[in-house]
Structures are given as structure tokens and as C-alpha cells.
Amino acid sequence: MKTLRIWFGCSMGLALSMIFGWSYGFFAIMLPLFVLGRMDHFSLPLVLMVFFSAIWTTVQATFILEYLQFHPLLMFAAVGIMMLFKCVAMMNPKTYLFGYMGLLVGSIVLNFASYDFMDIEEFNVNLWVISFS
Helix, strand or coil: CHHHHHHHHHHHHHHHHHHHCCCCCHHHHHHHHHHHHHCCCCCHHHHHHHHHHHHHHHHHHHHHHHHHCCCHHHHHHHHHHHHHHHHHHHCCCCCHHHHHHHHHHHHHHHHHHCCCCCCHHHHHHHHHHHHHC
16 A cells, blocks of 8 residues: 555656646655655644645755855754754654654755755745645
């Protein structure tokens, strides 16, 4: 049953990204693959946790990048502390998915935002819509 859930989630992500013409449609396929692979069963509270984790992590990463990008040592420390809290959240089974999604989305946002040509606000909104769908 888990395999069918992953297949359906990835297929739905691909269909939605093609229908709506999302510029970052690759993540519409990859996020369900990673997240549904970690979920033992499907439930609404877990889906809401994934959605709010994506929003919270993108907001955190954006603030860190906007305010500390000209201070590399402070940014290094802030990103390390952010990732530490995500790892601590993964130690508890109830908040494992929140930490997992935070590490996944946080590393994606921080890596993509390091490029000058990226519009980080548009990218964040796309990630929110993809994680909601």
C-alpha cells in the first residue's frame, strides 16, 4: 500500500506541475517521494505537519539569508543552530516528520538562494503550494 501511495503522490505532483506550469515542478515530484516514503500511514495531522513545516522552514531560511548574508560567520552559526533544532525534532517519533521536512526544505532553500538569479520569494511560494498539494 505504501508503494501505491508514493506512486499516486508523485503522479499527482507531476500532473499538477504540468497543468499549472509551475517553474519548479521537479519538487512537486520529489517532495511527495521523500515525505510519503517516511510516513507509515496517511493521516491529516501528518499532512498538516508537513505543510506547516515547509512554511516555517522557508520563513526561517529566508530571514537568515536576508539578514545575515553579509556576515558569513553569523550565518554559518545561525544555519547550524537551525539544522540542530531540526535534528533534535527528528529524535522524537511524534515530531520526526517535522524535523525531516525541515532539513529537506531548509537545505533546498538555502542552496537555491545562494544563486544571484533566484527569486527566493517566488521559490518559497512554489514550495508552499507544492507541499500543500
